[in-house]
Amino acid sequence: MCPTALKGQLSGKEGKPTVVLEVVADQRMWIFHFFFGCAGSNNDINIIDRSPLINHHVINHDLYDSFAYVAGGKEFRQLYYLVDGIYPPYACFMATIFRPSSQKEKLYAKRQESIRKDVERTFGVLRGKLRILKLPSRIWYGKDMLYVMKACVIIHNMIIEGEWGVPGLEELTPANIDADLSPPSGVDDAGVNGDDAIDLQEFITRRFNMQSAAANSELRSALIENLWELEGARKNLR
Template sequence: MASNSLYDMLINDSDFSKSDDDLEMLKAITMNEELLDSEIGSSSRRGSVRGRKVIHRDHIQGHERLFLNYFAESLVYPPELFRRRFRMKLVDIFSNEYLRSPNSNDIAKLLAVGESHGFSRMLGSSDCMHWKWKNCPTALKGMYTGHIHEPTIILEVVASYDLWIWQAFFGLPGSHNDINVLERSFLFTELAQGRAPTVNYAINGNEYIMGYYLADGIYPQWSTFEKTIPSPQGNKKKLFAAAQEATRKDVERAFGVLQARFAIVRRPACFWNTKMLKYIMKACIILHNMIIEDERDDNGVKDFNYDQIDDSPHVTVLQERTIELMEFIQCHHNIRDRQTHSHLQSDLVEQLWQLHSEL
């Protein structure tokens, strides 16, 4: 090579100084020339594109810098900044943990917290959010455009008092309303199949067999939903309406925190296919729940001592699927029972008024 010939020529030159400093400088020059020659020579035969220049990067140094930034004992970025600078592929790994339905222990805690807010056997709040789809294909714009007058994709969730998202159903076009989404979601699938935890309780002497969710006015009058009272008359109903609307804000706050943490779901979606959008939404919800779990104590959320609650419900999960058709149909009727919805609302109005009178 040219560098080797230059090295030999200078070494054999009688006028060239053969001090240690000169030799070291000469070696450095020749090594740089060899590296440059190798990059030029490799650019014509390596890489995915013919003729593209290959840049030799120091992967070991990059690994050491990543380790020192995030994983060393004296790390550069503290834990509270870790989630902002580092993202992992986690949907496949953590879905079973952070996108799960409430188990028996979770439901016992949710029911105890609902009791403390004056809503006996409440499981959370349910609502829908629209995510604008900027790059919606032209052929699909009519189907995905609803009352917002822009293409959107709907996310239906159930959130608890600490903003944990328990139920996440994403992907329906924005032309649907909340009732259409409810009919297609899996919110009551396990309940209809007889595999959901049993919740038996009594309010004002009336027996009930299902928990319920707080919802806004568009939701149907089912036994599994409790809505506010429009234009309430009388102090009792006014108190119930105010308490229901205040407690139902948990799901609205969950949407707000989710969008505040992840700009990708706050801004219009820029991807073309819905499969990628579903993956993004699930990943953001998993990260959201991870943060809720990590910061639960720091946020000052009341830590309930469930062992000391006298009327803590005994909840068991039924793993066997319902095989009798009549039982399956009966579960559907129980879920959609309007009469039970009215009775439950009346009992909750009286219960909240009694609690308010005792304060």
């Protein structure tokens, strides 16, 4: 059910009123972050602008980037997400290459697109196992819809834990559950003045670095080289 006054705001490419669910999932389809409540008229760029995901990453910098890995002969400390091509070229977003011009780029694009399908499978499994998500919502209030969505995600994660048989999977903590059920109210929504408060200038600097297109290009080039080296090593073992 959707109030007539909100139908235009909530109607997007689907042609009917919808509320958007953003999730971050791994290869197990384990959901460790979700953001729910954006109107269906928003595209992915608008949603990521409203999503607290990047701000959580910036504020909890020591947690997200507390490890190091080597790719293409270079050391990096930046966690990154595999995304589709509509996302901006931030340092933390690795998208595919739409028109790869070399065998290296073609290999990267193929691997990126195949692994990125994990999140698409996650949405499919959510809708397949939890019928309430397939049907038009009969819930009137956004907050109640959030409770239902949270319950569905928790049930989904419990199923994944049981199927994988891995005890002690990380819990979906309140810090990883976000909703956009009211208009943004300024800096407080970014978390700068919350429990995990950091200096505003430090937040701005970290956020600026996170949005670096140069860092995005450097990491993607390193990943391309790393995949090519691994592919060569794999072929040599045959």
